[in-house]
Amino acid sequence: MLTVLFLGDVVGEPGRKAVIARLPELKEKHALDFVIVNGENAAGGRGITGKITIELLRAGVSVVTTGDHIWDQKEIVSFLALEPRLLRPLNYPDGAPGGGSIVLETAKGKIGVINVQARTFMQPILENPFRALEPAVTKMRQETANIIVDAHGETTSEKIALGRFLDGKVSAVIGTHTHVQTADEQIFPGGTAFLCDAGMCGPVESILGRAIEPIMNRFVSNLPASFPVAAGKVRLRGALIEIDETTGRALRITRVDEPGPSEPASPEAEPKVDIEHAPSPEQT
Numbered sequence: 001m002l003t004v005l006f007l008g009d010v011v012g013e014p015g016r017k018a019v020i021a022r023l024p025e026l027k028e029k030h031a032l033d034f035v036i037v038n039g040e041n042a043a044g045g046r047g048i049t050g051k052i053t054i055e056l057l058r059a060g061v062s063v064v065t066t067g068d069h070i071w072d073q074k075e076i077v078s079f080l081a082l083e084p085r086l087l088r089p090l091n092y093p094d095g096a097p098g099g100g101s102i103v104l105e106t107a108k109g110k111i112g113v114i115n116v117q118a119r120t121f122m123q124p125i126l127e128n129p130f131r132a133l134e135p136a137v138t139k140m141r142q143e144t145a146n147i148i149v150d151a152h153g154e155t156t157s158e159k160i161a162l163g164r165f166l167d168g169k170v171s172a173v174i175g176t177h178t179h180v181q182t183a184d185e186q187i188f189p190g191g192t193a194f195l196c197d198a199g200m201c202g203p204v205e206s207i208l209g210r211a212i213e214p215i216m217n218r219f220v221s222n223l224p225a226s227f228p229v230a231a232g233k234v235r236l237r238g239a240l241i242e243i244d245e246t247t248g249r250a251l252r253i254t255r256v257d258e259p260g261p262s263e264p265a266s267p268e269a270e271p272k273v274d275i276e277h278a279p280s281p282e283q284t
């Protein structure tokens, strides 16, 4: 059995410090074979740098996925060519720097990761993710049936449609981008695990990881403002996926909701259920 930890959008220094601090312990606790994190908000809440990518990889992350904020830090354009374990969305037009998928070897066989960006309420509007996924998944399945897809998008409907579209073709489709963990983890009839949004790794006394007051004032006043990353208590949210590596079918998916390094471990075994959707200041 392949055990994969998928962590949602890492927000700023609080988020990445928490991931780096807790990952060794989580690896041991869950006997993890592979770790995927979405890092597109890891640099002060906007984009990711080469240095941060390397820090995450050194901490035990196998692949870093991204989304609409991939280009926010200018240096990332050249770094993408050097580090194939940092993905940008697959459905950019041909010629975009970097890659949208990767296959890596583990002790239990190969595992592939594909990063795709949805289109509804997303900027920029990329190529059709469904059309882009078809040939990418077909090609990857010639190498391995163990495939995890990060579906980075705003709407529940488009992410569920992507999950249903890929049912039976990949091991798991996990949504990212909204920073709010959904409670719809399930395994579709074809054997594909699904969670509409993994949630975020970041400060919870916040609005999507940013300080509350500036975001609230923006909605109240409509005036431009900057949105600093919030401080305080951090949670690590995502999903644990168990895969039969002989078939690529998911056996189990469990939501992850772990405290940051400064918080005492939660005694309850079951993760909390959160609301589904929220405004998206990260798109402003």
Ligand SMILES: [Fe+2]
Pocket: 040, 067, 068, 069, 152, 176, 177, 282
């Ligand atoms: Fe995003």
